[in-house]
Amino acid sequence: ILTETQRDDFLPPGVFRLDAEPPHDGRTYVMYHGTTQAYAQSIVASGFRRSSGGMLGPGVYLSRDLQKASRYPPNHPEWDKVVIKVKVNVGRVIVINRQNHPFQKTWSNQGYDTAWVPPKCGMVRSGLEENCVWDPRRIQILQNTYCVKA
Template sequence: MFHQLCYSWEEDDFQLLSGIERIGHKQPNCNKTYVMYHGTTRTIATAIRREGFRQSSDGMLGRGVYLSRDLNKASRYPIDPSLPDSERVVFRVEVNVGNVIAINYQGHPRQKNWHDGRYGEVYDTAWCPPNCGMTRSGMEEDCVWDPSRIKIVKCITPTPRQMSGNPFYK
């Protein structure tokens, strides 16, 4: 019999502290704190724990720290098909989102300059709603300008599971 090792991403139920929220697909409310997730490699996770989060140099929403309120989305990062799940981790974090802007279509005039006062109001977080055409996955995404708004709560690792069966017969 053939045994294949696969991984699943699960999180234990946890108690939210007062004033911290989980939110589904609604736009985050300004100046609230939410549970979010950030996927990375084990190696980079060690550096993040030691030095804190750093802004990415660029991305769909420009510079910032990319997060999602969806554990399933975060567990896909970094996007690298050659990286085994056993080398991935996801941080559960609490984020004070500050002033939030919805970037809900490609080419939005504030897509990459939402944090820059030269272009209008300054925002702390850019939010892409689910199914708006901004992400291939159709899942929501958040980009936080100031890493000090992010507090690591827990590091989640995938759980190994054994699958039995012959891969040639289903």
């Protein structure tokens, strides 16, 4: 049986592993989305839906960092948390690296497909990276099972 890390060694062609660098325009990355069991079942059945808001405004919040995604939703019982593993074509990416960035919540209106918050930039308490994808059609669930243990 392969561990999660070993499975990631066999990524599909054109899919990139998490590095310290930002996501590059037009590339496809493995990402993770933390949620509850009930929401995960809904996502698997009907696909992702854009949130109405958040730190980066509306979109689907994901991370290339499994540890980041496994913390969500915060203040929720561990037994009900699951992580969905996906691949995402990020399209055109904007870096949002500080609070009150001029496009922090309006990046999608500026022609960007994904907003990326770098690790350790002071925007996220955990210091881990975050991505917000505007169009849920850019996201494809990778595994038959949506429960990925961190």
